[in-house]
Amino acid sequence: MTxxxxxxxxxxxxxxxxxxxxxxxxxxxxxxxxxxxxxxxRIKVYGRAIDAPRLSCWIGDAAYxxxxxxxxxxPWPAALAPVRERLxxxxxxxxxxxxxxxxxxxxxxxxxxxxxxxxxxxxxxxxSVSLGATRRFRFRARQGEGTLGLELSHGSLLVMSGATxxxxxxxxxxxxxxxxxxxxxxxxxxxxx
Numbered sequence: 001m002t003x004x005x006x007x008x009x010x011x012x013x014x015x016x017x018x019x020x021x022x023x024x025x026x027x028x029x030x031x032x033x034x035x036x037x038x039x040x041x042r043i044k045v046y047g048r049a050i051d052a053p054r055l056s057c058w059i060g061d062a063a064y065x066x067x068x069x070x071x072x073x074x075p076w077p078a079a080l081a082p083v084r085e086r087l088x089x090x091x092x093x094x095x096x097x098x099x100x101x102x103x104x105x106x107x108x109x110x111x112x113x114x115x116x117x118x119x120x121x122x123x124x125x126x127x128s129v130s131l132g133a134t135r136r137f138r139f140r141a142r143q144g145e146g147t148l149g150l151e152l153s154h155g156s157l158l159v160m161s162g163a164t165x166x167x168x169x170x171x172x173x174x175x176x177x178x179x180x181x182x183x184x185x186x187x188x189x190x191x192x193x
Contacts (some may be wrong), residue, residue: 003159008139008148012162015150019129019157020083026154029131031079032183038102042069053174054108060097062190066117073097080185083129087187091159093125095187103135103182106175112140114165119191124165128158132182140169152184 003014020028038055049068058064058071059080065071076084084095101110115126130152137158139148146168152158160170172184 020155
């Protein structure tokens with residue numbers, strides 16, 4: 001892996017802009033775009049239930065509760081097996097689940113949050129693979145004024161571990177630019193309920 005460390009105080013973040021080759025990344029994008037049972041998740045934002053501004057699919061071996069809702073997993077598609085195995089080997093992680101998000105255009109987004117659900121453990125390892133259109137990814141310190149932006153390109157891998165989720169929020173903001181669809185895969189280990 002040719003990942004570079006991203007300098008964020010109190011965090012452990014690496015980024016590899018070309019983790020998957022161009023052809024491999026497009027083949028994976030096309031397989032998942034066509035085959036996954038995409039749905040609009042209902043989430044709670046400031047105590048109010050709303051439709052998420054993107055489409056999603058929870059895949060894995062364990063149910064996952066976030067934003068006040070329990071999501072039962074869909075089975076692993078064959079196309080994700082080599083990616084899951086490579087991530088496990090390179091990161092020494094036991095990834096039993098992945099949240100797939102489909103950003104259909106620049107209006108689809110993900111607000112500032114942290115992956116801090118108890119079943120992820122105190123210092124979760126989150127491996128985020130991006131496919132399709134490049135989108136801006138933002139970090140914001142939970143305390144203080146630190147911010148950082150990264151362009152998550154087709155085939156890139158962003159890894160967050162250690163105290164990152166405790167100290168930093170992250171988001172994919174909307175953009176007025178015309179952008180095509182993007183699939184993001186966030187691999188993680190969820191303790192079974």
